Amino acid sequence: MKKTYSGFIAIIGPTNAGKSTLLNQIMGRKVSIVSHKVQTTRTRLRAIKMVGDKQLIFVDTPGVFKPARRLDRAMVSAAMSAMDEADAVLLLIDAQKGITQTVRDLVEKIKDHSNLFVALNKVDAISKTDLLPMVARLTNMASFNEIFMISALKNDGINQMLKSLANVIPESPYLFDATDASDVPDMLYLSELTREKIYKYIHQELPYHINVVTEKVETDNEGVLEIYQKIVVKNQAHKKIVIGRNGEQLKKIGTAARLDIQNQWGVNARLHLFVRVEENWEETAENYTDQGLEFK
Ligand SMILES: Nc1nc2c(ncn2[C@@H]2O[C@H](COP(=O)(O)OP(=O)(O)OP(=O)(O)O)[C@@H](O)[C@H]2O)c(=O)[nH]1
Numbered sequence: 001m002k003k004t005y006s007g008f009i010a011i012i013g014p015t016n017a018g019k020s021t022l023l024n025q026i027m028g029r030k031v032s033i034v035s036h037k038v039q040t041t042r043t044r045l046r047a048i049k050m051v052g053d054k055q056l057i058f059v060d061t062p063g064v065f066k067p068a069r070r071l072d073r074a075m076v077s078a079a080m081s082a083m084d085e086a087d088a089v090l091l092l093i094d095a096q097k098g099i100t101q102t103v104r105d106l107v108e109k110i111k112d113h114s115n116l117f118v119a120l121n122k123v124d125a126i127s128k129t130d131l132l133p134m135v136a137r138l139t140n141m142a143s144f145n146e147i148f149m150i151s152a153l154k155n156d157g158i159n160q161m162l163k164s165l166a167n168v169i170p171e172s173p174y175l176f177d178a179t180d181a182s183d184v185p186d187m188l189y190l191s192e193l194t195r196e197k198i199y200k201y202i203h204q205e206l207p208y209h210i211n212v213v214t215e216k217v218e219t220d221n222e223g224v225l226e227i228y229q230k231i232v233v234k235n236q237a238h239k240k241i242v243i244g245r246n247g248e249q250l251k252k253i254g255t256a257a258r259l260d261i262q263n264q265w266g267v268n269a270r271l272h273l274f275v276r277v278e279e280n281w282e283e284t285a286e287n288y289t290d291q292g293l294e295f296k
C-alpha cells in the first residue's frame with residue numbers, strides 16, 4: 001500500500017502579522033477574514049492543503065496579545081491549544097514591526113516544540129537589508145528548523161515554504177478527505193464575512209464589541225439565498241453607529257457582504273441584517289461555543 005502523510009501546522013503570531021492573509025493565499029481563496037485592524041480572527045480555523053500527496057492541515061489562530069476581557073482570553077487560549085496539538089508550528093512575524101516583546105514572549109512559549117518554523121512576513125514592505133539582523137536575532141532565540149522570508153499578500157516565497165513544511169508531516173492516514181477545503185461551518189463563515197465588513201467600515205473600538213450571528217438561511221423558489229443575520233451590539237449608542245445616518249452605514253456593510261457572498265459562492269443572495277442590543281453578549285457562553293471558543 002502507498003504511504004500517506006497528514007498533519008497539523010499551527011500558524012501563530014502577534015495580531016495583525018498576516019496569518020489569515022497567508023492562509024487565504026495558501027488556499028488560493030478566502031477562508032479566513034482579514035482586516036487592517038488588530039484582533040480580527042476570533043477562533044481556530046482549519047484549512048486542508050495537499051502538497052503532492054501530503055496533506056497539510058493549517059490552523060489559523062487568533063493573534064496573541066495581552067488578554068484583558070473574557071473574549072480576549074478565550075481567543076488567546078484557542079491559539080495556544082492549537083499549538084499544543086500541532087505537528088509543526090509556524091511563527092509568523094510582521095517584519096515591519098520586527099522582534100517585539102510579544103514575539104519574544106511567544107518564542108519562549110513555543111521554543112520546545114520539535115518542529116518549529118518562523119516566517120518574516122510583509123517583506124514587500126521593507127528593504128532586504130533590514131531583514132538580516134532579524135534573522136540573526138531569531139537564530140539565537142530558538143532552534144528553528146528554517147527561517148522563511150515571505151509576502152503573504154504578494155504570494156512571494158510561499159510555495160518554497162510549503163515544500164519545506166511538507167517535509168515534516170508525519171506518516172498517517174489522511175485525517176480529512178484528501179481535497180482542499182476548510183472546516184468553517186457555512187453559517188459561521190457567512191457571519192464572518194459580515195464581521196469583516198464591519199471591521200472595514202466602522203472605526204475605533206466598536207468592532208471588538210460586536211458579534212454577528214447567522215440566524216437563518218433559506219433558498220426561495222427562484223434559487224435566491226435568503227440570509228438572516230443579527231449584529232449584536234452592547235448598547236444603544238453602538239447600535240446608532242452601526243446603523244448610521246438614514247441607515248447608510250448598515251447598507252454599506254450589507255451590500256459589501258452580499259457581493260462577497262455572491263462572488264465566492266456563485267449564487268444570488270439577499271442579506272437581511274438586524275441590529276440588536278444585548279448588553280451581556282460578551283458574558284454569554286453560547287456566543288463563545290457558536291464560534292468554536294471555550295467559555296471559561
Ligand atoms: N504589505 C503587506 N501587508 C500584508 C501582508 N500580509 C498581510 N498584510 C496586511 O496585514 C493586515 C493584517 O492581516 P491579517 O491577515 O488580518 O492578520 P492576522 O495575523 O490574521 O491578524 P489577527 O486575526 O488579528 O490576529 C491586513 O491589512 C493585510 O492586508 C504582506 O505580505 N504584505
Ligand SMILES: [Mg+2]
Nearest residue numbers: 019020040041
Ligand atoms: Mg487573522
